[in-house]
Amino acid sequence: MTETIWWKSGTVYQVYPRSFQDTDGDGVGDLAGITARLDYLAWLGVDAVWISPFYRSPMADFGYDVADYCAVDPLFGTLSDFDTLIAEAHRRRLKVILDFVPNHSSIAHPWFAESRASRTSPRRDWYIWRDPAPDGGPPNNWLSNFGGPAWTRDEATGQYYYHAFLPEQPDLNWRNPALRAAMHDVLRFWLERGVDGFRVDVIWHLIKDEGFRDNPDNPDFAPHQPGINRFAQVYSCDRPEVIEVIAGLRAVLRAFGERVLIGEIYLPIERLVAYYGPDLKAADLPFNFQLLETPWRAEAVAALVAEYEAALPEGGWPNWVLGNHDRPRIAARVGPAQARVAAMLLLTLRGTPTLYYGDEIGLGHVPIPPDRVRDPWERNEPGHGRDPVRTPMQWDDGPGAGFSAAEPWLPLSADADHRNVEAMRDDPGSILTLHRRLLALRRDHAALSVGGWRGIELPPDLAAEMFAYERFAEGATLQILLNFGADPRAVPLGEDEWEVLLSTRPGRAGERGRGPFPLGPDEGVVLRPETSR
Numbered sequence: 096m097t098e099t100i101w102w103k104s105g106t107v108y109q110v111y112p113r114s115f116q117d118t119d120g121d122g123v124g125d126l127a128g129i130t131a132r133l134d135y136l137a138w139l140g141v142d143a144v145w146i147s148p149f150y151r152s153p154m155a156d157f158g159y160d161v162a163d164y165c166a167v168d169p170l171f172g173t174l175s176d177f178d179t180l181i182a183e184a185h186r187r188r189l190k191v192i193l194d195f196v197p198n199h200s201s202i203a204h205p206w207f208a209e210s211r212a213s214r215t216s217p218r219r220d221w222y223i224w225r226d227p228a229p230d231g232g233p234p235n236n237w238l239s240n241f242g243g244p245a246w247t248r249d250e251a252t253g254q255y256y257y258h259a260f261l262p263e264q265p266d267l268n269w270r271n272p273a274l275r276a277a278m279h280d281v282l283r284f285w286l287e288r289g290v291d292g293f294r295v296d297v298i299w300h301l302i303k304d305e306g307f308r309d310n311p312d313n314p315d316f317a318p319h320q321p322g323i324n325r326f327a328q329v330y331s332c333d334r335p336e337v338i339e340v341i342a343g344l345r346a347v348l349r350a351f352g353e354r355v356l357i358g359e360i361y362l363p364i365e366r367l368v369a370y371y372g373p374d375l376k377a378a379d380l381p382f383n384f385q386l387l388e389t390p391w392r393a394e395a396v397a398a399l400v401a402e403y404e405a406a407l408p409e410g411g412w413p414n415w416v417l418g419n420h421d422r423p424r425i426a427a428r429v430g431p432a433q434a435r436v437a438a439m440l441l442l443t444l445r446g447t448p449t450l451y452y453g454d455e456i457g458l459g460h461v462p463i464p465p466d467r468v469r470d471p472w473e474r475n476e477p478g479h480g481r482d483p484v485r486t487p488m489q490w491d492d493g494p495g496a497g498f499s500a501a502e503p504w505l506p507l508s509a510d511a512d513h514r515n516v517e518a519m520r521d522d523p524g525s526i527l528t529l530h531r532r533l534l535a536l537r538r539d540h541a542a543l544s545v546g547g548w549r550g551i552e553l554p555p556d557l558a559a560e561m562f563a564y565e566r567f568a569e570g571a572t573l574q575i576l577l578n579f580g581a582d583p584r585a586v587p588l589g590e591d592e593w594e595v596l597l598s599t600r601p602g603r604a605g606e607r608g609r610g611p612f613p614l615g616p617d618e619g620v621v622l623r624p625e626t627s628r
């Protein structure tokens with residue numbers, strides 16, 4: 096029997112709600128805007144939409160600082176807007192995944208106000224408070240991911256609180272059972288409203304070393320890196336006890352049926368796969384960010400895929416990510432020609448793909464003038480800010496690119512007049528059409544959505560610039576050939592007749608032939624051998 100659980104066979108599309116669609120004319124996207132664009136998502140052919148945080152928040156980190164886990168921030172609308180969104184999504188057979196931010200709250204959360212009020216407050220232990228070091232300084236050497244120390248001293252009680260991110264984002268204490276129970280209730284609140292799963296923010300951070308030991312030096316630290324990399328984060332995160340906490344979250348979800356738990360985890364493969372948990376009882380999909388970190392070279396990507404496939408635990412379902420709201424846009428990293436090859440890679444590898452909004456129209460790096468910088472990380476550590484990857488979706492060539500009637504909160508890309516959905520949707524050569532065809536192909540071929548994967552062995556001269564593999568299910572096999580280079584290649588495939596199901600170059604679908612396959616520069620193809628017709 097072919098596995099058909101939606102989060103295995105489907106594609107996830109990430110929406111950054113500030114930047115998808117504004118309906119109330121304030122230059123910032125909102126929930127009603129997402130609802131208004133659901134027809135687009137259904138047309139595109141994705142299966143689930145993951146929405147970055149829209150909870151009540153002072154927006155110090157644009158919603159990753161939550162002041163009320165069960166309320167919609169007025170900037171984005173109301174709970175009733177949310178109920179409409181989910182009903183309309185489900186009507187179109189789209190699943191809705193929320194962003195759950197359990198590692199830290201906002202400093203404005205009432206829990207923190209109570210916790211900070213006194214050393215004996217019943218909620219004191221819901222956050223992480225420590226006495227100063229003997230010299231009065233921070234309790235240990237842990238650093239903030241956004242620059243500077245991870246400890247802030249609170250004058251009233253003389254202790255420091257820990258924050259892995261901004262001082263406005265105090266870390267919650269997941270060793271405390273009452274905090275855990277309160278957070279489980281938050282999950283139930285949204286599950287009861289019909290959400291289909293959660294992407295859990297920095298899930299590998301939830302538990303810190305019990306002894307708060309100093310992190311060791313990172314011998315590979317280079318000055319161009321963010322300051323956080325000065326130390327290897329072995330004690331501040333990725334502690335073994337976290338797996339049981341994640342299993343607890345997943346158990347809450349499973350009581351509601353087949354809801355998905357996706358964990359945000361920036362760790363190397365050998366550590367990442369531990370997050371499936373014993374008997375696959377922790378994260379359903381530990382986010383695989385390896386494509387964000389691997390150099391865009393055929394051999395490096397081929398080695399990565401083989402390593403990841405080999406490392407997965409028995410029954411653990413793979414997943415792939417090419418972009419998100421924290422990392423450079425794929426089109427900016429690899430250029431427009433290779434961005435098409437990258438789209439084919441993402442949507443033909445084995446495992447659930449997550450597509451970042453705007454990547455389907457090839458949005459690149461949008462320069463942000465100094466007076467428009469919004470990301471606090473850019474202010475703390477210039478050059479590391481994430482505004483350039485969070486700019487508004489471009490829908491048409493009207494004012495504000497159809498995103499907003501007002502000045503958008505971040506600038507549009509300079510080519511918005513032609514890099515937009517309206518201009519690209521009927522263009523057979525556009526990257527948007529390519530995405531739509533790839534998504535349709537995944538739906539039509541079980542080999543692509545749920546089938547197996549194996550690498551195709553290439554002669555060394557081809558392997559340097561090409562990555563090739565097969566996907567197979569129910570007796571059918573498809574071949575995927577990806578040219579990472581700018582030279583044409585003749586790829587030996589045996590004597591069978593081949594048929595092009597889809598190419599990154601328009602106009603080749605349906606082409607048939609025998610003998611070596613003529614692969615163009617920067618071209619990717621999905622082929623069907625005659626034996627699989």
Ligand code: TEU
Pocket residue numbers: 156159160196240260296297359361420421422
């Ligand atoms: O990101 C966590 C995180 O580790 C990244 O910000 C990472 O530091 C960055 O990609 C550089 O490696 C999550 C959210 O995705 C991010 O937007 C939030 O700012 C952060 O957590 C705090 O909640």
